Amino acid sequence: MLRVPRPPAERSAPARPVRARPALFLAALAALAVGVWACWSVTVDDAYITYRYTANLAHGFGPTWNPGADPVEGYTNFLWMLWHIPWVWLGVPLPVVSKLTAATCAAAIVWILATEPRTRTGAALAVGAFVLFLPTWVHVDGGLETAPFALVVLRAVVVAARLLRDRDATVRSWELPALFLVAGMLRPDGILAVAPPLAVWAWLRRRDRRTWTALIVAAAIGGAYTAWRWSYFGHPLPNTFYVKVGVEAATDGRWIRTTLALLLPLLLLAVAGLFRRSTAPVVAVALASCVALYAIPALTAPAMDYLSRFAWHGFPVLCLAAARTIDAVGRRRLAAVGAAVAVGWTSVAGFLQPDGPTMVNYGEDLRRVHIAIGLGLADADVPADRRTVAMTDAGAIPYFSGWRATDYIGLNDERIGHGASPTDVLLADEPTVLVATGPTPELQTTSWNTDLPTAVGDRELVAVLRARPAYYQQVYADRDVADQVRTAIERRVAEADAVTDGRFDQTYSRWAQRLLGLSG
Structure with missing residues (x-):
């Protein structure tokens, strides 16, 4: 054929x-x-x-x-x-x-x-x-x-x-x-x-x-x-x-x-x-x-x-x-x-x-806020059994602090992930430090289905850090350890401020000037 x-x-x-x-x-x-x-x-x-x-x-x-x-x-x-x-x-x-x-x-x-x-x-x-x-x-x-x-x-x-x-x-x-x-x-x-x-x-x-x-x-x-x-x-x-x-x-x-x-x-x-x-x-x-x-x-x-x-x-x-x-x-x-x-x-x-x-400016902003908070908590003179922190940005803060952490978005919390109220979880865990994220320096009413004023309770505000325009971290601590936490975070923030560019604008010019050594 x-x-x-x-x-x-x-x-x-x-x-x-x-x-x-x-x-x-x-x-x-x-x-x-x-x-x-x-x-x-x-x-x-x-x-x-x-x-x-x-x-x-x-x-x-x-x-x-x-x-x-x-x-x-x-x-x-x-x-x-x-x-x-x-x-x-x-x-x-x-x-x-x-x-x-x-x-x-x-x-x-x-x-x-x-x-x-x-x-x-x-x-x-x-x-x-x-x-x-x-x-x-x-x-x-x-x-x-x-x-x-x-x-x-x-x-x-x-x-x-x-x-x-x-x-x-x-x-x-x-x-x-x-x-x-x-x-x-x-x-x-x-x-x-x-x-x-x-x-x-x-x-x-x-x-x-x-x-x-x-x-x-x-x-x-x-x-x-x-x-x-x-x-x-x-x-x-x-x-x-x-x-x-x-x-x-x-x-x-x-x-x-x-x-x-x-x-x-x-x-x-x-x-x-x-x-x-x-x-x-x-x-x-x-x-x-x-x-x-x-x-x-x-x-x-x-x-x-x-x-x-x-x-x-x-x-x-x-x-x-x-x-x-x-x-x-x-x-x-x-x-x-x-x-x-x-x-x-x-x-x-x-x-x-x-x-x-x-x-392109993210690393600078993270360093002087989230990383500074985490390192400050690690330094704070707080007893081991009291080293507990809650936050929404569950990355650098818990990693650098090494503290037991409650992620009240729920990405790393099985209770919240499967339907529990974040407010109830925070009240049950009673973290020594609570970090609230918001667009202004003032505490928001709610965040990620959390009643923040109720969750914060009578904790003392020890730090308000600005990462970028309309992005702040407010740090609240139990009153008996508030001074220790405040002092430790302030020291780490000062160290970060000394090596970062000191700017908050989200622009390419800020990035370019930093790369050229014209700011910092």
């Missing part, structure tokens, strides 16, 4: 060898390094939640918020928390560990974006959009698992894309199941992001016995991890889920509009790739992963979505998908113009985000 060959356009394109493109790669690394240096002071308050769990586990108390108390799962990045344990033993500051680890992951992303596209124009688009994007710098330095998670998702998409281009490509049978596990243990929604590439790989390699062996092993490991979590914490999902779902729901499309405005050229290029036979399969799996990632934040108003952090999880994937579309443009001048527009738009849009100036 005569076998008719498929037309050239329908043949699976063989995988091309990696193109090093050293000049582009080194230039991109240099730009990334400058951005990471410029935002080095930024460590977000939420990162200190993970650090507290890490420290407790490293010191033998288990992954718990308050040693000796019923464990609560207030973190959502299990592997990230584990990664920091050896550094606690070695005495290395955990924010430094986070930043260097994330920077290494970002460098790996740059390598992928520089080598995977088939043309120099496509590679320039991918790496240019990535390294010239302000959120990239902030999220690498922020202290959370954002960059490692984005790398895992990107790698999963790349592996699946190689198989779609060449069914005979060499792919390790264990890699995608392992990436699926790592993604799910870095973030709960990680399994959604890696599910499309995993499904592509499993279907294309379904006749290979090693495929099913790897899937069974991954399912066993994932099942064991889930069973341990459920039995240890007593609930199937992290405590933060029970606090946020139903509280922050916002289906008015704000997140969608913000993301569209920010990433419009990349999104348009990626979607355009669906209409070309040579790029459709690869772009489809990339967009499927992005849709899976973006579905949850699109339907809610996620907390701490500063500088579009949840959109950034899929940002490198979008950069690669847009680059693959540019690769297929036959007219190179047109391709170059499209790449330039995409990079220019993305770079400018990153700086135009309303919370950009706040985030």
Whole structure:
């Protein structure tokens, strides 16, 4: 029987060898390094939640918020928390560990974006959009698992894309199941992001016995991890889920509009790739992963979505998908113009985000308020059994103080997370110090469903600290230890004021002057 060959356009394109493109790669690394240096002071308050769990586990108390108390799962990045344990033993500051680890992951992303596209124009688009994007710098330095998670998702998409281009490509049978596990243990929604590439790989390699062996092993490991979590914490999902779902729901499309405005050229290029036979399969799996990632934040108003952090999880994937579309443009001048527009738009849009100036100055503001309060409490001459504090910003204050902490938002409090009144919890816990957050120096009537005047009671106001315009921390302490707490916090605030820039304006000029050594 005569076998008719498929037309050239329908043949699976063989995988091309990696193109090093050293000049582009080194230039991109240099730009990334400058951005990471410029935002080095930024460590977000939420990162200190993970650090507290890490420290407790490293010191033998288990992954718990308050040693000796019923464990609560207030973190959502299990592997990230584990990664920091050896550094606690070695005495290395955990924010430094986070930043260097994330920077290494970002460098790996740059390598992928520089080598995977088939043309120099496509590679320039991918790496240019990535390294010239302000959120990239902030999220690498922020202290959370954002960059490692984005790398895992990107790698999963790349592996699946190689198989779609060449069914005979060499792919390790264990890699995608392992990436699926790592993604799910870095973030709960990680399994959604890696599910499309995993499904592509499993279907294309379904006749290979090693495929099913790897899937069974991954399912066993994932099942064991889930069973341990459920039995240890007593609930199937992290405590933060029970606090946020139903509280922050916002289906008015704000997140969608913000993301569209920010990433419009990349999104348009990626979607355009669906209409070309040579790029459709690869772009489809990339967009499927992005849709899976973006579905949850699109339907809610996620907390701490500063500088579009949840959109950034899929940002490198979008950069690669847009680059693959540019690769297929036959007219190179047109391709170059499209790449330039995409990079220019993305770079400018990153700086135009309303919370950009706040985030580049965030580290300075956190240092002179939250960190100063935490260090002051650690210094205060208060008996060990009285070292209890309550706050809404449950990051740097409890981490640096080391005190037993009540988080009356409920992210790290199982009682509040499952419906208890924050006011009743505070009255039952009777913390020695209560820190109230508000837009003015005066105590607010309510905050996070808490009756603040009732919760504060007859405690004495010992400090009012301004982090930025319309953001204050008021510190109240039991009257018999008020002087000790006041003196210790004032000393730490004075130390912080001596090394910070002394400004409260949330502007890029403040950031630039600090970097140039013109303020401080």
